[in-house]
Amino acid sequence: MTDYNQELAEVMANNKNLFASTGATGKAFMGVHDAAVEPGALDSKTKVLEALGIAVAIRCEGCIVQHVKGAIKLGATRDEIVETINIAIMMGGGPSTVYGGKALACADQFLKDQK
Template identity: 60%
Template sequence: MTYSEQAQTGKKEYAALKEASPEVMGAFGDLHKANVKDGALTVKEKELIALGIAIATRCEGCILSHMNRLIKEGVSRDEVIETINTAVMMSGGPGTVYGGKALAYFDERQ
């Protein structure tokens, strides 16, 4: 399965969870909407932070989701690599595994 296919599966699973638990998932969605807008940090900067956290915490679904938004925001490969490098600095060896997944997905989408 490609990373793009995994991302589509994740969207379907999220939608099913939202249907099963609309109150909690609605609140989570509201939190996301309230944060992911330009402020002192741009949306792109916030999404780069989220990508770094997703790599460091080893959440493949989060990596795919935040990479999708970053691509919409016009992220460069160099920005992705620097974010991966920072995540590796904070998480060590596991960051190299999940950072590799993040870079592979970016490259797949290009």
């Protein structure tokens, strides 16, 4: 069974190393990220759930772990995550069922850790 806390730590360490090495490019990407998830017409939780759905559909495991954690931090429930995965499956087909399963297992682990 995957330890998603460990996977998240690894992704975060890799991102820290990457962005420390990429200078202006890394800083610009983080600026795009921060601006994109700022509340506007949609709240931040909805935007992070959207990012999670896209991560499942394009099969980015590191993105899935980060966005699941982010969505839960913003108050997303298991049901909201499941509905997000449903949309990703609709858009991404069969492969999204595999990555959707990973996203749900990740969410279940992080939600269990909160208790």
